[in-house]
Amino acid sequence: MQAWVSGRMLDLGTPKQRTLLALLVSQADRAVTTDVILEALWEGNPPPSAMTSLQAYVAKLRKVLEPGRAPRTPATVLRTCARGYVLDTGAVDVDVHRFVAHAEAGRRARDREDPRQALREFDAGLALWRGQPFAEVSGVPWVVPEVARLEEVRLSVVEMRCAALLALGAHESAVAELRAFVKAHPLREYGCELLSLAMYRAGRQADALDVLRTVQASLSEELGVDPTLRLQRMRQRILNQDPVLDWQPAPAPAAQPAAAVAGGVLPSHASAPSLPPDDTTGDVSVGREAAVRQLTEALAAAEARRGRLVMVSGEPGAGKTGLLRRFAERSGVPVFRGTCDERIAPSPLSLWKQVLRAADAAFPRRPAPGPVAELLKGVAAQATVGTDAAGGDRRLFDAVARHLTGLSGTGALVVILDHVHRADPASLRMLVHLAKSVPESRLLLIASYRSDEAQSLAGTLAALSGAEATRMELRGLTPRDTRVPAGAITGGDVSRRTAEGLCARSGGSPFLLREMVGLLAGEQRPDESGAGPVPAPDREVALYRVERLPEPAAELLTVAAVAGRYFDVEVVAEAASIGIDTALAVLDRAIAAGLIDEDGQRLGWFRFTDVLVAEALYATTGRMRRGRLRLRIEAAAGRAWATGRAAAGPAPAAIAPRT
Known part of the structure; x- marks a missing residue:
């Protein structure tokens, strides 16, 4: 930890004073209570005189950090707040914040295919690193997540810097x-x-x-x-x-036309210009004609000063991001985009900072008002943390709403918020706040989220219920839709039966379909059933969806996968040694997650709606364990059928070769 005033390095005093300052800087603009400070400084065992010592440390740091402050005037850097202290970044410059700003600027340069500028920004950011961030307090529980976040950002910047070198x-x-x-x-x-x-x-x-x-x-x-x-x-x-x-x-980087401006921090592998592009499934509009039509109608309404809020949901891989990207490319109006990177914990209002920076780039002669400018400089970023919607920073939210709706005064604008299920609470409150201003503007606000993570947005969706939002859910592609992208990847015609098999195995997911057909195309043509190995990315996605369910889910669904696509819950629960009430509770959650369906004809029977989940569970179960499970399933089924518990009919159909 080092500090300067007017170019002169400061003496930060004793180790505990340095630790105190490091803790406050790591939580800049957020109040740190005295209880947390005492815990950190004395490692959980503060002496009776600890509070007196803490007050002395604060007084000495204030004297060092603000040498010109007049006696008995309020401190502006290290301020006292309710139950603790806060370091105000409005009065100091923190290199950590400058590093993050350079990282975001480099990503934006990379996204507009300007590797030279990206390299300059990444080099400027990495030049600020001298070792582990906040070394004095890196083990304090409050600081550990911030240290991990900064390290992850640094590793991503190193990778993106090397991608820029390759591009050059x-x-x-x-x-x-x-x-x-x-x-x-x-x-x-x-x-x-x-x-x-x-x-x-x-x-x-x-x-x-x-x-x-x-x-x-x-x-x-x-x-x-x-x-x-x-x-x-x-x-x-x-x-x-x-x-x-x-x-x-x-x-050569070209000036961005207003109709194609897009902001946002993307994963480092998403659009690196030095890497060959992934195979695509063709036009992302295939099978999405109705969704494209709805978005086009919403944009036309915005042009007529009847702004809209559109919420787009769908299962992982349903094609939400691709659809919105294609719509943005064809919209013919300025588009400001913000997205949440799944690999990095979002900082407060990070989603909106991406949008507002894109707006600044598109309208250089319409400078952002004071509160918005402060947000982009990092001054107000933490101000909304820990407050509820009613007690949030209304001044900032109102300024953002006025700024964006004001920019739409001469023509329609589109704001796209991708993956809002990962957004920070402050960004979600801003979404709710702006939604109230949309109907009387030329603003089209589009937010996408994963339907299997809608629970994390329950409060936001409830708050938006009165905003007359248009809800769109992207469902799986049909076999007819599947033939077009499958044929594009394999380089030939795909029969109807093959398309039906691929559609059944992928659940109609464009992402899973692309990965499945791509793997098959590299080895062999898909057979008439569309069968083949489960691609590793598909298997990872499928198993991740199971891991999100309650604890017994993996065991119960593994046994069900060995039984077949259709299964009797009582038989499977007995074979898995799980109580029937627990099994039914797990299946309720699996149904809500879109993995399982209940048979409408036979009471107690269920089926896998996502065949890849069943196949992934089956494939990751060892052969010997599968054999033992089959014996237990057969014994349980025999007892069930002998007592008349199971519905009459044939045994469940196999979903995979029983080898």
Whole structure:
């Protein structure tokens, strides 16, 4: 921890004074109670004189931090608040905040395909690092999440910096940087992907393949998982010496037209210009004609000063982000986008800062009002933390609403908030607040979220119920829709029966369909049933959906998967040694998550609605355990049928080869 005033380094005093300052800086603009401070300074055992000592430390730090402050005037840096103290960043500059600002600026430059500017921003941010953040208090429970967040951002910036080097043709420099990075972080697959690409472009094909073999072995030995489909495709492309891997000079950055401005922090692998693009499923509008029509009608209403709020939901991989991106590209009006990165915990109002920065770029002659400008500088970012909707920073929220609706005065604007189920509470309160101003403006506000995580938005959705929001749920593609993208990936016609099989296995999910057909296309044509191995990304998604259910869910559904796609709950519960009431409670949650359906004809019978979930559970169960489970299922079924408990009819149909 170091501090300067007017270019002069300060003497921060004793270790406890330094620890106090580090704690306050780590929680900048947030009140830290004296109880937390005493716990941190004396490691849970403060002496009777601790409060007197704390007050002395505060007085000395104030004298050092504000040497020119007149006697008996209020402190502006280290302020007293209810039950504790707060460090006010309105009066100081914190390098941590500057690092995050450089990281976000670099991402924006990367997204507009300006690798030179991205590299400058990333270098400026990384130059601020001198070691572990907040080393004096890195073990304090309040500080641990912030340290982890900053470290994750730093690793992402290193990866994105190397992607920028590759985009500029600096392959050898990227190899040198990435070899050290991958050695320190061997399980970060994006870094390994970049290193293999850098080595290939540097004429080291064998070394590039060795990188992929090493990460595959590490993932298998340490985590028991396969590499992502991106790494598998990278290996195949290197073996085939695919021209798509060859370096092409980055295009000169063009000025962004107002109709195509988009802001937002994306995952580092989402749009890196130096990597070959993923295979696509063709036009994301296929099977989404009704959704596109609804969005187009909402935009037309906004043009007529009847602004709309549209809430778009769907299961993971349903194509929400792709649909909104395509709509934004074709809208013909300015689009401001904010998204929540699933790998990084959101900071307060981070979603709206992305939107407002994009608005600033699109309207340079319409400067943001004071409160909004303060938010973008980080001054007001923490002000809304811990408050409820009624007691939030109304001044800031009103200013944001006036600013965005004011910009729409001369023509329609679109604000897209993607993945709001991951948004911070302050961003959600801002969404509710702005929704009240939308109907009388030319603003089209679109928010997307995962339907299986709608519970985290229960309060927000309830608050929006009076906002006349349009609700859109993206459901699975039909077999007819499936034939178009499947044919585009395989490079030929796909029969109706094959499309039906693929649609059944993927549940109509564009993401799962793309991964499934992509894997099959690299090995063999899909057979008439659409069958084939469950791709690793699909398996991970399926198992993640099961892990989100209550504790006995994995065991119960594993037994059900061995039984078949259709199963009798009493038989499966007995075979799993789970009480029937517990089993029914688990199935209620599985039904709500869209994994299971109840048979409308036979009481007590259920079926997997998502075949890939059943197949993933079956595939990850060992052969010997599957055999033992079958014996228990058969015994339980025999007892059930003998006593007449089970409905008459054939045994459940198999969902996978019983080997």
